[in-house]
Amino acid sequence: MAAATEAAQRGASVVVFDESPAPGGQVYRAPPAGYAMPADPDRLEGDALRAALAASGAVVKTGHRVWGVGGGPLVPLGEDAAPFRIDALAPDGSNSVTEARALVLATGTHERIIPFPGWTLPGVLGLAAATILLKANGVLPGRRVVVAGAGPLLYAVAAKVAKAGATVAAVVDLAATSEWLAALPALMARPDLLTRGAAWRASLTLKGVPILPAHRIVAAEGDKVLRRVRVAPLGGGEERVIDCDALTIGHGLVPATEATRAFRAAHRYEATAGGWVPVLDEDRRTSIARLYACGDGSGVRGAAAAPASGRLAALAALRDLGLIDSTTHATARSAPAANFARAARAGGAMARMMALRPALVAAIPPDTIICRCEGVTRAQIEAAVTDGATAMNQVKQFTRCGMGPCQGRMCGEAAAELVAAKVGGREKAGFATGRVPLRPVAMDALLGDFDYADIPVPRPAPI
Amino acid sequence: MTAPYDVAVIGAGVMGCSTALHLARAGMKVVLLDRGEICREASGVNAGTLTMQMTRAALIPYALRAHAMWMRMGEWCDGGHVQAVDCPGLSVAFTEHEVAMLEERAHFRRQAGAPIEIVSTARAREIEPGLSDKALLAGHCPIDGFTSAYLTGRAFRPALLNAGVDLRERCAVRGVQPGFSIDTEEGEIRATRLVLAGGVWLQDMAAWLGITLPIKVLINQLVVTERLPPVMRTVLGVASGLLSLKQYANGTVLIGGGWQGIGDRQRGGLAVKPDSFLGNVRLAAHTIPALRDARVVRSWLGLEAETADALPAIGPIPGVADAWIIGSVHSGYTSGPYMGKLLAQAICGQAPELPLFPIDRLLAKDQAA
Ligand SMILES: Cc1cc2nc3c(=O)[nH]c(=O)nc-3n(C[C@H](O)[C@H](O)[C@H](O)COP(=O)(O)OP(=O)(O)OC[C@H]3O[C@@H](n4cnc5c(N)ncnc54)[C@H](O)[C@@H]3O)c2cc1C
Numbered sequence: 055m056a057a058a059t060e061a062a063q064r065g066a067s068v069v070v071f072d073e074s075p076a077p078g079g080q081v082y083r084a085p086p087a088g089y090a091m092p093a094d095p096d097r098l099e100g101d102a103l104r105a106a107l108a109a110s111g112a113v114v115k116t117g118h119r120v121w122g123v124g125g126g127p128l129v130p131l132g133e134d135a136a137p138f139r140i141d142a143l144a145p146d147g148s149n150s151v152t153e154a155r156a157l158v159l160a161t162g163t164h165e166r167i168i169p170f171p172g173w174t175l176p177g178v179l180g181l182a183a184a185t186i187l188l189k190a191n192g193v194l195p196g197r198r199v200v201v202a203g204a205g206p207l208l209y210a211v212a213a214k215v216a217k218a219g220a221t222v223a224a225v226v227d228l229a230a231t232s233e234w235l236a237a238l239p240a241l242m243a244r245p246d247l248l249t250r251g252a253a254w255r256a257s258l259t260l261k262g263v264p265i266l267p268a269h270r271i272v273a274a275e276g277d278k279v280l281r282r283v284r285v286a287p288l289g290g291g292e293e294r295v296i297d298c299d300a301l302t303i304g305h306g307l308v309p310a311t312e313a314t315r316a317f318r319a320a321h322r323y324e325a326t327a328g329g330w331v332p333v334l335d336e337d338r339r340t341s342i343a344r345l346y347a348c349g350d351g352s353g354v355r356g357a358a359a360a361p362a363s364g365r366l367a368a369l370a371a372l373r374d375l376g377l378i379d380s381t382t383h384a385t386a387r388s389a390p391a392a393n394f395a396r397a398a399r400a401g402g403a404m405a406r407m408m409a410l411r412p413a414l415v416a417a418i419p420p421d422t423i424i425c426r427c428e429g430v431t432r433a434q435i436e437a438a439v440t441d442g443a444t445a446m447n448q449v450k451q452f453t454r455c456g457m458g459p460c461q462g463r464m465c466g467e468a469a470a471e472l473v474a475a476k477v478g479g480r481e482k483a484g485f486a487t488g489r490v491p492l493r494p495v496a497m498d499a500l501l502g503d504f505d506y507a508d509i510p511v512p513r514p515a516p517i
Numbered sequence: 518m519t520a521p522y523d524v525a526v527i528g529a530g531v532m533g534c535s536t537a538l539h540l541a542r543a544g545m546k547v548v549l550l551d552r553g554e555i556c557r558e559a560s561g562v563n564a565g566t567l568t569m570q571m572t573r574a575a576l577i578p579y580a581l582r583a584h585a586m587w588m589r590m591g592e593w594c595d596g597g598h599v600q601a602v603d604c605p606g607l608s609v610a611f612t613e614h615e616v617a618m619l620e621e622r623a624h625f626r627r628q629a630g631a632p633i634e635i636v637s638t639a640r641a642r643e644i645e646p647g648l649s650d651k652a653l654l655a656g657h658c659p660i661d662g663f664t665s666a667y668l669t670g671r672a673f674r675p676a677l678l679n680a681g682v683d684l685r686e687r688c689a690v691r692g693v694q695p696g697f698s699i700d701t702e703e704g705e706i707r708a709t710r711l712v713l714a715g716g717v718w719l720q721d722m723a724a725w726l727g728i729t730l731p732i733k734v735l736i737n738q739l740v741v742t743e744r745l746p747p748v749m750r751t752v753l754g755v756a757s758g759l760l761s762l763k764q765y766a767n768g769t770v771l772i773g774g775g776w777q778g779i780g781d782r783q784r785g786g787l788a789v790k791p792d793s794f795l796g797n798v799r800l801a802a803h804t805i806p807a808l809r810d811a812r813v814v815r816s817w818l819g820l821e822a823e824t825a826d827a828l829p830a831i832g833p834i835p836g837v838a839d840a841w842i843i844g845s846v847h848s849g850y851t852s853g854p855y856m857g858k859l860l861a862q863a864i865c866g867q868a869p870e871l872p873l874f875p876i877d878r879l880l881a882k883d884q885a886a
């Protein structure tokens with residue numbers, strides 16, 4: 055929203071795609087039509103961003119799922135870079151093709167869940183997924199809910215679940231109290247968040263919700279549906295059993311880099327930014343000319359930093375397209391650059407807390423499924439490494455891990471960490487090549503109506 | 518510096534793996550070098566079709582023998598396998614022009630030994646109930662099938678190691694001096710004999726020896742769907758050869774046929790071309806209408822090599838004693854294991870069961886020995 059607004063206000067012809075029915079992303083998600091939801095601080099902030107976008111003159115294509123990216127550097131050898139091409143599925147199911155001279159990616163994150171026995175049982179869902187249910191639809195994940203994982207979302211979800219009338223059976227926090235204390239100085243930059251966080255915790259304490267710091271979920275149990283979870287202190291020690299009908303669990307956020315990978319932009323691994331991120335300059339330029347990345351999709355720094363980085367990306371694009379001169383650019387970028395630096399400090403502290411914790415991966419039992427699309431277990435992944443697959447692309451070939459509809463979005467982190475532990479790091483393990491479609495795409499929408507004679511069948515090989 | 522190997526094979530695709538395995542089994546001390554991981558180029562990303570109706574007629578005798586090898590891979594490859602499936606194949610025609618092409622091509626392939634019969638659409642739809650009723654005629658070959666090509670490296674690797682092959686992955690070769698001294702990222706390797714098995718990179722490899730061997734690069738694109746209920750049970754193609762379709766046991770359908778994407782030797786298979794992508798999936802859905810209800814999960818690309826006459830480069834390298842070459846085989850995955858076996862026979866001084874494809878014909882006059 056911020057990038058599009060900034061670019062359109064300065065006279066660029068801008069189009070924004072988002073698969074949601076309304077702009078807003080995850081934090082500022084708008085409720086579906088017909089739902090009346092109480093206005094919280096996120097909603098007000100989101101409404102302001104939405105209003106600015108609507109007034110900016112940018113064309114907003116909501117309900118459009120981008121499945122294809124191309125052009126730019128993806129041209130035959132020796133040819134000049136082409137305009138970028140974006141293929142999106144429109145709400146009516148048809149395919150829409152757009153060309154653009156510059157492309158800003160603001161694709162956000164997906165949730166990391168490190169598998170444990172029982173994680174595929176109905177009743178287990180992601181923390182972020184729970185926030186969508188609560189925010190967009192006002193739906194509770196269950197009646198007796200265990201909230202587990204890492205990061206500030208834990209307390210946000212727990213407080214909202216409790217406020218909405220369900221019982222929070224426990225908050226199981228991977229972070230020790232000392233980690234939260236260590237993060238405090240950085241959070242001082244965002245007193246608003248600090249106050250809200252404190253309020254969430256206070257409301258939970260008031261309701262007598264047990265908070266278990268430095269604990270993890272050992273297993274989710276129940277036949278067919280979730281009945282209980284087993285919980286243990288991180289350092290080892292006695293397990294306890296907590297009855298529940300829902301477990302919301304998340305181990306942090308992973309930048310969505312499908313598109314930058316498809317363009318073969320340079321990436322680097324930065325655990326405290328959520329994992330693999332595109333290499334960027336300070337104005338959000340990737341290694342590919344006229345391709346920019348901003349927001350959490352370019353490295354997790356949180357909701358306050360995201361719009362600032364979006365404005366920086368938009369300004370860089372305008373500068374590179376010659377739509378603003380260097381003096382205008384230098385003046386215009388100083389405010390968002392300062393905002394980004396400030397917000398990223400608090401965001402960075404939270405991102406560090408949500409970074410992947412290798413101990414969780416080490417604790418996965420051998421027969422636990424890692425890739426749920428293809429049913430690949432930890433033992434199978436490790437056997438593939440023993441059989442000579444030392445990088446993610448080859449592990450995928452040897453096991454099918456990451457070949458299903460989610461294309462490794464769910465399993466990629468745990469699988470890569472298992473491989474990394476054997477080959478000496480995530481850089482060595484690498485990542486799977488990015489390819490279109492970025493999301494599964496219905497053939498029917500692609501095909502349209504056609505005659506056989508219209509298919510440009512190439513010349514056959516000689517007999 | 519290590520003691521010289523009897524033979525160094527450069528390139529661990531299906532050609533290099535099969536050659537190395539058969540040489541080691543014949544008693545040679547073999548080193549197999551690849552700049553990447555085993556079978557991560559064409560041999561690990563191809564469509565895995567083992568068809569007689571796409572390969573060139575001259576290669577049918579080889580492909581038939583190789584088909585049998587794939588089906589019994591576990592027996593000769595220490596249990597390694599690629600989930601080969603033996604099933605009939607159909608090649609269909611939708612226009613009068615394609616009918617003529619189908620009949621002509623079936624004729625040549627039949628002469629070469631492929632048991633192809635021309636059948637009516639009604640008969641074709643008994644064999645393949647998923648086939649569109651728009652087909653006019655079909656070629657039916659009972660010997661066809663497919664593999665899960667992504668398993669190729671995993672299938673060969675243990676057998677290579679068991680046979681004593683020194684497999685060096687992530688070890689790019691930079692050049693070769695006669696004799697042979699092989700300049701690699703890990704230092705010099707010496708070998709008495711040399712086999713170049715570098716797929717589309719054979720052109721660069723031949724240049725190490727001062728040989729100009731033009732190799733064209735095809736950028737083949739593939740598309741796979743999510744899991745579907747059964748929609749087909751054969752390998753399906755079209756008369757022109759520009760479609761290959763099959764459904765795996767897990768329900769996914771693989772759509773190929775050699776539609777061209779964007780890429781090159783330097784950058785690999787970069788991206789699909791939107792027009793090729795659309796054309797390929799349209800042709801697939803025209804042939805198996807149930808595919809209209811599928812969702813596409815992924816596309817990818819790989820590089821296939823082709824010589825000037827589109828026939829293989831397999832044999833001695835003229836003018837360089839003890840140097841051999843193998844590659845650029847049309848439908849080369851299908852015949853790969855057999856081609857490696859033949860070349861190994863020749864290197865060991867035996868008469869190969871079937872003739873090789875010497876490259877003298879492809880070289881400028883002053884280069885050919
Ligand atoms: C589910 C979820 C819930 C979260 N809840 C909170 C919360 O309550 N509070 C908090 O502080 N932080 C929350 N976060 C953290 C949050 O990601 C960031 O702090 C913030 O949203 C970053 O903004 P962004 O624009 O980078 O990403 P996002 O807000 O995630 O925006 C990315 C947008 O890109 C769209 N998109 C992605 N791929 C495509 C495609 N192929 N085609 C079309 N559109 C596409 C998505 O629909 C989305 O609207 C949540 C994260 C997630 C994943």
Ligand SMILES: Cc1cc2nc3c(=O)[nH]c(=O)nc-3n(C[C@H](O)[C@H](O)[C@H](O)COP(=O)(O)OP(=O)(O)OC[C@H]3O[C@@H](n4cnc5c(N)ncnc54)[C@H](O)[C@@H]3O)c2cc1C
Nearest residue numbers: 528530531532552560563564566690716819848849850851
């Ligand atoms: C997308 C696609 C689909 C196909 N579908 C089919 C099909 O359905 N049926 C069929 O029969 N055939 C098919 N083919 C053709 C078939 O895949 C190839 O003919 C066959 O795999 C070629 O094997 P190869 O060993 O010659 O080459 P490759 O498998 O490409 O192996 C060459 C190896 O050389 C290595 N190398 C290169 N340079 C160096 C260096 N400097 N030092 C060390 N190593 C080096 C590479 O890393 C590579 O591993 C398809 C091809 C493609 C690309």
